[in-house]
Amino acid sequence: MSLRAFFSTVVGGLVLLTVVAATLLVVLTTALERMASTLSESVEGVRQAEELEVDLLVHSRLVALPGAPILADPSRGRSPPQIEADLRRQLVEMHGTASTQEEREMLAEVQTQVYAYLHAQQAPLRPGFSGAQHDATAMASLDAALRSLERLIQLNVEQAQEARQSAAYWSEMANVLGLVLGLLLMTTLGLVIFWLRRFALRPVTALRHAMAGFGRGGRHLRAPEQGPSEIRDMAQTFNEMADSLTHQQEQQLAFLAGVAHDLRNPLSALKLSTALTGRGEVTPERMQRTLALVRRQVARLDQMVGDLLDATRIEAGKLELQLEVRDTRELARSVVELYQSGDSGHTLELVTPDTPVLVRADPARLEQVLNNLVSNALKYSPSGSRVEVSVGGDAEHVVVAVADQGIGMSAEDLRGLFIPFQRAGNAKQRAPGVGLGLSVSRRIVEAHGGRIDVESQPGQGSVFRVHLARVTSAGPPEPPAPNDEEEPAGAVH
Template sequence: MSLRAFFSTVVGGLVLLTVVAATLLVVLTTALERMASTLSESVEGVRQAEELEVDLLVHSRMVALPGSPILADPSRGRSPPQIESDLRRQMVEMHATASTQEERYMVADVQTQVYAYLHAQQAPLGAGFSQAQHDAAAMASLDAALRSLERLIQLNVDQAQEARQSATYWSEVANLLGLVLGLLLLTTLGLVIFWLRRFALRPVTALRHAMAGFGRGGRHLRAPEQGPLEIRDMAHTFNEMADSLTHQQEQQLAFLAGVAHDLRNPLSALKLSTALTGRGEVTPERMQRTLALVRRQVARLDQMVGDLLDATRIEAGKLELQPQVRDTRELARSVVELYQSGDSGHMLELVVPDTPVLVRADPARLEQVLNNLVSNALKYSPSGSRVEVSVRGDAEQVVVAVADQGIGMSPEDLKNLFVPFQRAGNAKQRAPGVGLGLSVSRRIIEAHGGRIEVESQPGQGSVFRVHLARVSSSAGPPEPPAPSDDEEPAGVMH
């Protein structure tokens, strides 16, 4: 699991938890508000019913005992007609504040009973209808109205108790949900901390220790590739880098050993030549042979040192070019003529077009590349075989090819052909060198904006092709080559 996926999951879970908590809070708040409203309405209904009940009792007593100082209503100073008006107003208010259908039915029943009471009180005495009967009918209507009010009061009390119980229940639910959400939040944070410490911080610590130990010289140390995807990628990248650095160090040690061995051979030859010169009579023929041997060994040392210097300049980014517009045919011809003048034992051929093929390049560096390719072709080809140097061009580019009939290379050898200090197995036995020539040649051509390609098969020879951008004839005539007295192939690298 990657860190991005982990934190996305954690953030998503926290967002979901927050949304759930907010939704529950809204629901609980709405429910408690509704219950509070119900409780308030119930209290108001009880107050109105009790007030109506009191007014009915006061009215009945004032009608039954008019003028009584004890039962008068001095606090309000109301008369029975005023009380009757208040009764009608209160019933209208009760009907308006009724919140449930059942309560509306009870209020309507109360209104019917109260109106029946008032009608019974206001009914005139008639024949066969005595005062006692009139009072009994009024009292019966009053009792019915009071019973209806008691039922209405009981209904409001029941609603108030139900609202209170619901409020208590939802309060407990809210407390429980708050406790559960709090535990979930704490559990989530604990799991996040545990996961980070076990699966993220521990691999990071191991990676840091591996890097620190590798920096102190522990070349065998590697980071464990475990934990989140990003940390595994970092550990894998570090391990690859450590393997590459270790391999480079091994290559450097092998290179130093090879350079020491290659330097020892010419130095031993020089030492032996000088020792032989000091013994016995020195004849002119012996001196000539000794000088020729010394010249070849010095040239070999000069080539090796030149290879190392060029590789150092390239790696330091200090390769200086002096580009000129030159005819590629002339550069190739000068290289071929240089090797044709010696006894190489090969058939060296030059194939060029009839018209100029212009490029903008450093002629010395380009000749250095061609010298290296031709020299390698001669060294790694059997005596008497043909080596062909050809130049061709189209409207956009120039291709200089060097083809031989030598030992060739396998696909595995081609993979590391241009790697510094790398030489194919057959090449190591066929000719000495430090393995810098092709690497430096490729960097020189790339500095000109070109590229080198190679085709080869074991036992069937190789073809190296140098691709460079072509310059049109309108760019000007090619510049003449600078005079040189050097008779040796300059810049030949191996």
């Protein structure tokens, strides 16, 4: 699992946990609010029913005194008509606060009985009825109303008890859910810390130790490729870098050994030549042969040192180009004539178009590239074979090709052909060198804004092509931009 996926999962889980907790909080708050409202309505219903009950009893007491004038309520200074008005008002208010259908039905029954009581009190004495019978009828209606009020009070009390029990239940559920959510949160944090310590921090620590050890010289140290995918990628990148650095170090050591070996050969020849000239009589013919040998060895040394200096300048980003508009045909012709003047044992041909092929380039550097390509073609081709140098292209590009009929190269050899200090196995056996010529040539061509490629088959020869931008006689284009592989501080001049 990657760190991104892990933290996305953790954050998603925490968000889900937060949403669940918020939802439960809303549900609990709504339920408790509804229960509190029910409890408040029940208490209010009990208060109103008891007040109505008290007013009925006070009214019955005030009107029960036969032959006495209508008295006032001694507690509140109300007269029986005022109490009757309050009774009707209270009934209306109780209808407005009734919350259940059962309560509304019971309240309707109370209202009917209260109105029956008031009607019985206010009705005149009917013929054939005594005062006691009239009062008994009124009292029967009052008793019925009081019983209904008691049932209404009991109903509100039961509703209040149910609301309180529900509130206690939901409060307990809230405590349990809070505890569960807290435990889940703590467990999640514990698992996150455990996973990070075991699967993330440990690989990071191992990677840090490997990097520190490698920096102190432990070239064999590698980081374990384990843990999240990001850390595995970092470890893999470090291991690849460490392998590359180790390989480069091995190449540098091999290069130093090769340079020392290649320098020793001409130096040994020079030493032997100088030793021979100091023994006995030196004839003109012998002196000529010795001088020719010395010139060849000095030329080899000069070429090797020049390649090393060019490679150093290129890697430092200090390769300077003196750009001019030149005819590629003339540059190729001068290189071909140089090698034709010697006895190479090969057939060297030049193929050019009839019209000028202009490029903007440093003529010395471009001749250096062509010299290297032609020299390699002659060195790695059998005696008597044909080497062709051709100049061509189209309206926008110039292509200078060097084709030989030499030993050729395999696909594996082509992959490392332009890498500094690397030479193919068959090339090492055919001619001496340090493996810098083609690398320097490629960097020079790229500094001109061009490219160099090769086609080759083992035993069938090779074709090297240099691609450059073509210019017209109307005026030179802008200088090419520095190659991306060179450092900014070493811009090509």
